Amino acid sequence: MDWVNIRREFPALERWTYLNTATYGQVPRRAVEAMTRHSEQRDELASTNFLDWYSDADRIRAGIARLIHAEPDDIAFVPNAAAALSIVLSGIAPKPGENIVTLDDEFPNYLYQDAARKVPWERFYESVDDRTRLVAFSEVNYATGFRPPLAEISRFLGERGVPLFLDGSQSVGALTFDVRKTPVDVLAVHGYKWLISPTGAGFMYVSPAFRKKLPPNIIGWRSHHDWRNVDRLHSGTPEFKDAAEKYEGGGLPFHLLYAMEASVKWMLEIGPDVIERRVMDLANSARDMLRRLGAQVAETRSQVVIARFPEIDASATARTLREQKVVVAARHGRLRVSPHFYNDDEDLKRLETALKNLL
Numbered sequence: 307m308d309w310v311n312i313r314r315e316f317p318a319l320e321r322w323t324y325l326n327t328a329t330y331g332q333v334p335r336r337a338v339e340a341m342t343r344h345s346e347q348r349d350e351l352a353s354t355n356f357l358d359w360y361s362d363a364d365r366i367r368a369g370i371a372r373l374i375h376a377e378p379d380d381i382a383f384v385p386n387a388a389a390a391l392s393i394v395l396s397g398i399a400p401k402p403g404e405n406i407v408t409l410d411d412e413f414p415n416y417l418y419q420d421a422a423r424k425v426p427w428e429r430f431y432e433s434v435d436d437r438t439r440l441v442a443f444s445e446v447n448y449a450t451g452f453r454p455p456l457a458e459i460s461r462f463l464g465e466r467g468v469p470l471f472l473d474g475s476q477s478v479g480a481l482t483f484d485v486r487k488t489p490v491d492v493l494a495v496h497g498y499k500w501l502i503s504p505t506g507a508g509f510m511y512v513s514p515a516f517r518k519k520l521p522p523n524i525i526g527w528r529s530h531h532d533w534r535n536v537d538r539l540h541s542g543t544p545e546f547k548d549a550a551e552k553y554e555g556g557g558l559p560f561h562l563l564y565a566m567e568a569s570v571k572w573m574l575e576i577g578p579d580v581i582e583r584r585v586m587d588l589a590n591s592a593r594d595m596l597r598r599l600g601a602q603v604a605e606t607r608s609q610v611v612i613a614r615f616p617e618i619d620a621s622a623t624a625r626t627l628r629e630q631k632v633v634v635a636a637r638h639g640r641l642r643v644s645p646h647f648y649n650d651d652e653d654l655k656r657l658e659t660a661l662k663n664l665l
């Protein structure tokens with residue numbers, strides 16, 4: 307794989323040592339060009355072909371479905387994972403006394419819910435009871451890098467009939483995922499991290515079985531199954547499609563979707579397995595380097611590297627590194643290093659040199 311040529315797709319990397327994809331991924335030139343082409347086409351045709359954009363959206367669904375081994379009908383576009391969670395919670399409507407089980411240190415989306423019951427991983431299984439309406443957590447934790455044993459959890463919840471909402475925002479695009487091998491009810495992904503897409507482009511997978519139980523709660527002109535008949539839009543109670551598209555309701559952010567399509571198509575061409583190996587090799591090299599410098603480094607089985615230097619403040623360190631155009635993050639008193647496939651060993655060497663000078 308020509309990683310040098312791939313890296314040229316990301317202009318910021320010419321000036322920055324960027325190891326912070328867990329916050330924001332870099333958007334490739336081809337994704338920006340896709341947005342520009344859409345703008346030019348709108349000017350050329352005065353948006354008279356707007357229904358064709360929705361046909362393009364179906365093509366984009368198919369590409370995303372291929373990435374996670376799903377079907378196009380399983381995919382709905384959402385602006386972010388928080389929107390997907392709100393759709394699900396509004397649909398299942400937990401009653402007083404019912405709970406949503408999530409994990410300690412989870413992203414605030416899950417901790418802020420009224421019914422949230424946050425538990426340490428060690429108590430997860432015993433915390434799922436007959437009042438649990440949903441289990442919701444991230445495949446890779448944003449602050450600790452923890453990667454729960456998803457296949458085991460999926461089997462456990464399936465045997466009890468408890469739906470699983472999985473946030474793949476910190477994993478999909480870096481790590482491979484197959485909904486056939488690891489069944490989930492909902493997989494929500496916002497694309498601006500590991501899917502190297504603009505903010506506002508995201509998707510949620512909703513399994514066919516769960517779609518039968520989850521009513522739409524965003525109702526708009528595209529809710530009725532015959533919405534493409536724009537010359538005579540339906541004016542009564544909408545009849546919903548069986549497809550996940552029914553959760554979208556209204557218009558779509560086409561500039562952002564075309565950009566996400568360009569990124570996803572490229573990643574499929576490179577190969578999700580190839581990307582995962584590349585990302586994990588870089589993450590493991592980062593762990594080794596940080597240990598050599600004296601850091602306490604968590605073993606997480608993920609591409610998100612978490613390190614603590616007892617003698618330095620993580621937030622101050624991240625700010626000082628950024629002044630040197632070396633970008634990592636600080637989360638809960640720990641440094642977070644998150645390389646993607648566009649990074650290389652030279653990026654890690656520059657981080658190592660900068661940290662040595664600070665230490």
